[in-house]
Amino acid sequence: MSIIQTKELYKDYELNKIVVNALRGVSVNIEQGEFTAIVGPSGSGKSTLLHLIGCLDTATKGEITVDGENVANLKKNQLAFLRREKIGFIFQAYNLIPVLTALENVSFSLTLLGYSAKEIKDISYGALKEVGLEGMENRRPKEMSGGQQQRVAIARALAKRPKLILADEPTANLDSKTGREILETMLDLNQKEKTTFVFSTHDNMVMEFARRLIFIRDGKITEEKIK
Amino acid sequence: MASNLKVNLINMAFRNLARHKVKTIITSIAVAIGVALYIWMDAWLLGMNIDSQRNIVNYEVGSSKIYSKAYFDNKDNMPMYETFYNYQEIVDNLDKNGFNSTPRMVFGGSLISINQENPFMFIGVNPDLEKKMFSYHKFVKDGRFIENGKFEILLGDRGAKNLEVKIGDTVRLSTVIDKKVVPDRIKKEPFIEDIIKKLDENEKKIVDSNYYLTTIEELESKVDYYILKSDISNIEKDKLMKILNKIEFKGLIRHINQLIELTVVGIVNSPNPKTNGNIGYIPLDILQDEMGLLLEGGITEICIRKKGINEALLPDKSENIDVVKNILSSFMDVKETKLTVNGNKKIKSFTNFDKRITLNDDLILISWQEDVIDYLNVAAGDNVGNRLIIIILFVISFVGIANTMLMAVLERTKEIGMLRSMGMTDTSIVRLFFYEAGFIGFIGSMCGIIVGILLNIYMVNVGIDFSKMMENFGTDYGYRIVGYFKSAWNFKVIIASGIIATIISAMTAILPSLRAVKITIVEALRFE
Numbered sequence A: 001m002s003i004i005q006t007k008e009l010y011k012d013y014e015l016n017k018i019v020v021n022a023l024r025g026v027s028v029n030i031e032q033g034e035f036t037a038i039v040g041p042s043g044s045g046k047s048t049l050l051h052l053i054g055c056l057d058t059a060t061k062g063e064i065t066v067d068g069e070n071v072a073n074l075k076k077n078q079l080a081f082l083r084r085e086k087i088g089f090i091f092q093a094y095n096l097i098p099v100l101t102a103l104e105n106v107s108f109s110l111t112l113l114g115y116s117a118k119e120i121k122d123i124s125y126g127a128l129k130e131v132g133l134e135g136m137e138n139r140r141p142k143e144m145s146g147g148q149q150q151r152v153a154i155a156r157a158l159a160k161r162p163k164l165i166l167a168d169e170p171t172a173n174l175d176s177k178t179g180r181e182i183l184e185t186m187l188d189l190n191q192k193e194k195t196t197f198v199f200s201t202h203d204n205m206v207m208e209f210a211r212r213l214i215f216i217r218d219g220k221i222t223e224e225k226i227k
Numbered sequence B: 001m002a003s004n005l006k007v008n009l010i011n012m013a014f015r016n017l018a019r020h021k022v023k024t025i026i027t028s029i030a031v032a033i034g035v036a037l038y039i040w041m042d043a044w045l046l047g048m049n050i051d052s053q054r055n056i057v058n059y060e061v062g063s064s065k066i067y068s069k070a071y072f073d074n075k076d077n078m079p080m081y082e083t084f085y086n087y088q089e090i091v092d093n094l095d096k097n098g099f100n101s102t103p104r105m106v107f108g109g110s111l112i113s114i115n116q117e118n119p120f121m122f123i124g125v126n127p128d129l130e131k132k133m134f135s136y137h138k139f140v141k142d143g144r145f146i147e148n149g150k151f152e153i154l155l156g157d158r159g160a161k162n163l164e165v166k167i168g169d170t171v172r173l174s175t176v177i178d179k180k181v182v183p184d185r186i187k188k189e190p191f192i193e194d195i196i197k198k199l200d201e202n203e204k205k206i207v208d209s210n211y212y213l214t215t216i217e218e219l220e221s222k223v224d225y226y227i228l229k230s231d232i233s234n235i236e237k238d239k240l241m242k243i244l245n246k247i248e249f250k251g252l253i254r255h256i257n258q259l260i261e262l263t264v265v266g267i268v269n270s271p272n273p274k275t276n277g278n279i280g281y282i283p284l285d286i287l288q289d290e291m292g293l294l295l296e297g298g299i300t301e302i303c304i305r306k307k308g309i310n311e312a313l314l315p316d317k318s319e320n321i322d323v324v325k326n327i328l329s330s331f332m333d334v335k336e337t338k339l340t341v342n343g344n345k346k347i348k349s350f351t352n353f354d355k356r357i358t359l360n361d362d363l364i365l366i367s368w369q370e371d372v373i374d375y376l377n378v379a380a381g382d383n384v385g386n387r388l389i390i391i392i393l394f395v396i397s398f399v400g401i402a403n404t405m406l407m408a409v410l411e412r413t414k415e416i417g418m419l420r421s422m423g424m425t426d427t428s429i430v431r432l433f434f435y436e437a438g439f440i441g442f443i444g445s446m447c448g449i450i451v452g453i454l455l456n457i458y459m460v461n462v463g464i465d466f467s468k469m470m471e472n473f474g475t476d477y478g479y480r481i482v483g484y485f486k487s488a489w490n491f492k493v494i495i496a497s498g499i500i501a502t503i504i505s506a507m508t509a510i511l512p513s514l515r516a517v518k519i520t521i522v523e524a525l526r527f528e
Helices: A046-053 A076-086 A102-111 A117-130 A146-159 A176-193 A204-209 B002-019 B021-061 B069-073 B088-096 B127-133 B157-163 B188-198 B201-210 B216-221 B234-246 B321-328 B345-350 B373-411 B413-421 B426-461 B467-473 B491-507 B510-518 B521-526
Strands: A002-015 A018-031 A035-039 A061-066 A087-090 A164-168 A196-201 A212-217 A220-226 B064-068 B099-112 B117-125 B140-143 B152-156 B170-181 B185-187 B225-227 B252-268 B279-283 B301-306 B334-338 B355-359 B363-367
Touching (some): A002 A046, A018 A046, A018 A061, A018 A212, A018 A220, A035 A046, A035 A176, A046 A061, A046 A164, A046 A196, A076 A087, A076 B413, A087 A146, A102 B002, A117 A146, A146 A176, A176 A196, A176 A204, A196 A204, B002 B021, B002 B426, B021 B373, B021 B426, B021 B491, B064 B069, B069 B363, B088 B099, B088 B301, B088 B321, B099 B127, B117 B127, B117 B170, B152 B157, B157 B252, B252 B279, B321 B334, B321 B355, B373 B413, B373 B491, B373 B510, B413 B426, B413 B510, B413 B521, B426 B510
Parallel strands (some): A035 A196, A087 A164, A164 A196, B117 B279, B152 B252
Antiparallel strands (some): A002 A018, A002 A061, A212 A220, B064 B363, B099 B117, B099 B170, B099 B301, B152 B279, B185 B225, B334 B355, B355 B363
C-alpha cells in the first residue's frame, strides 16, 4: 500500500524577483515501510519535494496523496492534523527548543496529541531509550553533541509513532561515526516498527543504508534504484 | 481532544514564560509599573476630590443653601442689594427638625491696614450659629472667633499676611453699599408702558395706593413724575417690591460709600484654602444699621446642614434638598420646576437634581453641588486632563509590551515553524501567544495592584504634605485642600485596571503572532 503518491508535481518560487522552478513534474510512489533516499546535489529540489510531501509547503501544480488523502483538498487545520498524527520530521539543523531538556523536547510533540501527563512521560522516556539516550533525559541541547541532539530529534519524531518520517539531510551536520550510528538507529526502527522513512540527502552513507534511491536533478527525477 | 489541547496550550504558555524568565520579568515589571501608577494616581485624584468636596461642605457651603432668587441669578457679582428678610422662621423650623442653619451676608470690598489695601470678600455671620454649622472656627490659629455686637473681624491666614496685620490691629473695611430702594420718583414713560400695563387689578391697586393713583387714566394725566408716598410701611414696601420684581422692574440701586473700622481678633487657617485667603468674617449684627451696611435685617444666604453628622462623610440622602424642602413646605409656598436638560446640562451632570425649588416665589433652595458647580466643573476638567496623562503613561507602557511581544514572536519564528511542522494549528499558535501575553499581563497586574495598594495605604493614611509648597506659591492648586493631599480607596478602579491591563497585554500578542503564522512553514524554519 502506497503511503505517498505524487503526480506531475511542480513548484515554482521567487528568489530575488527571479522565478525558480524547483520541481518540474515529479511523479513518485512510496510504499508503507520503505527506507527511501531522495538523492541529488544542492538546489536539485530534493528538500522542496520533501517539504511538499510533508505538507510544509504547497505545490504550484500537481497532486500529492499522503496515506490516501489528497492534500490539495485539505484545509489548513486538516493539514496540521495530518502532520500532527501521521508525519514526523527530522531536520538537518535538529530544530530542538534550546531551553527545554531532551525529555521536554520529546514530550512537546506529544502534548499536541492530547496524551495524559503520565503517558507523555512514559512514551518520552521510552523514545529516548530507543535512540540510546537513556540517562540524558534532563540535558539541554547545548549540553549535548550534534549526534545526541539529532537523536533527540529522531526520538521526538518517533515518539508519536507516525506512519511516515521525513528526514531532511539528517547526517549533514554529523561526523561519519555519529551519522552511521544515527542511520543504524533509524533502520532498526524501520524494521521493528515498519515506519516509512524518506530522506533527502547527498551523503553516500545515507545512500548506502537506503533500500531505495530516487535521484533528482534540476527538479526532475532522473533515476531510481531499488536494492 | 480539543479540550485537552486547550489545557495543553495553557500549560505550554506557562512553560514558555518560565523558559523566557528574563523577558517575562521585564515585561511584567512594565505592566506592573503602568498598573501601579494608574491605581496610585486615580486614588490620589479621587482622594483630593473627596477631600475638596468634604471641605466645601464642612467649611464653606453646608449641604444646601437658600438664596434670594434674584441674588442667585446674579451670584457671581455678589449683588448685596438682593437681600431677603424673614429668615428667622426658616432657621427656627430647620432647628426644630434637626438641621443647623446659619444666615449670612456676603459682600465684596477692600480691607485697609496701615501698610496695605487688598480686595476682600466679607461674610457677615451670626457667630453662634456659624460655630454650630461650620468647622473653620476650630482652626483659629491666632486669637479667637468673633463675637456678637463687636466691631471685629476674623481674617484668613493668607489674607492677614497679605495685609501685614496681626491680632489686635485695626483695619478699615471699605465697601460700597448697594441698596435697592423703591424709587422716589419714576419716569412716566417706562412706568406707564412697561409696568402698569403688566399688572393685574389687585396689583394695580397696591401700586396706585402707593402712588396716590386710582386709575391708569389718572396716572396718564400726570405730567412728568409721580411722587411716592413717603410714609409707607415696610410691609407695603415689601409687597410693592415683589410686584416690581415680578414685572422685572429692577427699581433703583442707591450706592453709598461706607468705611467700617474693625479690630482683628482672630486668624483662621483651616483645611479649606477658601477660608484662609482674602476673606473676613464679621458679626452680622453690627452690619444692620448705619454704622454697618444698612442691612435692616437683610441677608444674602442661609447655609444648611444636618445636626450631628459625621464630617468625614459627604451629605447623604437624609439631608438632601428634598428633605429640607419638606420641612420648609409646612410654612412656605414651595414650588418645584423641572429643569430642561438643554438649559442646565452642567447642573444635571453633577447633581441628582434636575429641578428647581423655589420658596415663596422669591427664594431658591439649592444643593451644595449646585452652589459650587463652577468648582466641580473645573475639578472635572482637571480630572480629565490628569486622567489623560495617566492613560498616556499606561499606553506608553503597553507600547513597550507590544514591542516586547513583537520581538518575542519574531525571535521565535523558527520555533513557530517547528510547532506548525509538528501539527500545531495556526489558531493554537495565536492562542498560545495570546495566553502567554495575557499571563504576563496578569502577573504584572497583580504585582502592580500590590504595589498600588501598598502606595495607597501610605497615601490614604499619611498623604503628602504640600503645605510649604502651597505657602510659597500662595495659591491653592484649584483644590479645596491645604497641607496633606491624601488618597482614597477606589476598589472598582483597582480591579478594573488589573483586568484591563491583562486584556490589553494579551491583545498585544495577536498581531505579531498572526503575522508569524502568515508565512509558510518552510520560510519560518529558515528564519534567522
